[in-house]
Amino acid sequence: MGRLGAALALASAVLLSGCVSSTPESLAANDPFEPMNRATYHFNQRFDQYVVLPVAGVYIYWMPQPMRRGLHNVLNNLAMPATFANHLFQGEFADAGSSLGRLALNSTIGVGGLVDVATPAGLPYRPADFGQTLGRYGVSEGPFLVLPLLGPDSPRDLVGEGVDMTLTPLFYLPPSLGLGERAAISLGVEIGAPYEVHARNIVLRRELEKGSIDPYVTMRSMYRQQRDVLISNGVPSEDMK
Numbered sequence: 001m002g003r004l005g006a007a008l009a010l011a012s013a014v015l016l017s018g019c020v021s022s023t024p025e026s027l028a029a030n031d032p033f034e035p036m037n038r039a040t041y042h043f044n045q046r047f048d049q050y051v052v053l054p055v056a057g058v059y060i061y062w063m064p065q066p067m068r069r070g071l072h073n074v075l076n077n078l079a080m081p082a083t084f085a086n087h088l089f090q091g092e093f094a095d096a097g098s099s100l101g102r103l104a105l106n107s108t109i110g111v112g113g114l115v116d117v118a119t120p121a122g123l124p125y126r127p128a129d130f131g132q133t134l135g136r137y138g139v140s141e142g143p144f145l146v147l148p149l150l151g152p153d154s155p156r157d158l159v160g161e162g163v164d165m166t167l168t169p170l171f172y173l174p175p176s177l178g179l180g181e182r183a184a185i186s187l188g189v190e191i192g193a194p195y196e197v198h199a200r201n202i203v204l205r206r207e208l209e210k211g212s213i214d215p216y217v218t219m220r221s222m223y224r225q226q227r228d229v230l231i232s233n234g235v236p237s238e239d240m241k
Helices: 006-019 024-028 034-061 065-078 080-089 093-108 130-136 155-166 179-210 215-231
Strands: 145-147 151-153
Touching: 034 145, 034 215, 065 080, 065 093, 080 093, 080 130, 130 155, 130 215, 151 155, 151 215
Parallel strands: none
Antiparallel strands: 145 151
């Protein structure tokens, strides 16, 4: 999940629905596109093995920890305006105030978000996104999807990510840049942030899936647990992101 174009992904799912056979088990799991999702999941696994894992290895074992932490902090700070807005949408005014305070402190004293000075100051990070907001208002997640390269998602979260992309400051770069260029930069950050997290946690996730009889079902369950925790006002652990 904004991540590649919600409308295109949803349209593709609809078009493919006529040629993908579903089983009673997949329908019961709200996964009517399971054959297609499994094929995409296996493709993603190979991509992880030959592309992402080597990059993640360099990232984890060769990049100094302060640089990794700084990158993580900057990406979190860029997402903070959307986080603040979604706390307001959800009526979580205390969390909205905390998010605004984090944005102000980390953007100034924290050198553009490079250093997280807000957490030690008593303003902990609490994630919020528009997919979560929709879930809070009772919008169903829709059928489970696995997107090429990007992994598991749902139509609700795809729409939410598109809205969140328009709430990031990068989307409102100087008008001298065309709308397409601004959207491309914002989309790059939207894609980059999940991969930064992915690089930190890919080894753990692969170990969890390796010990499973059906790694695909394990992945699907992990994704849904993470989203359920967020929507029920919990905070996912780092290894669940």
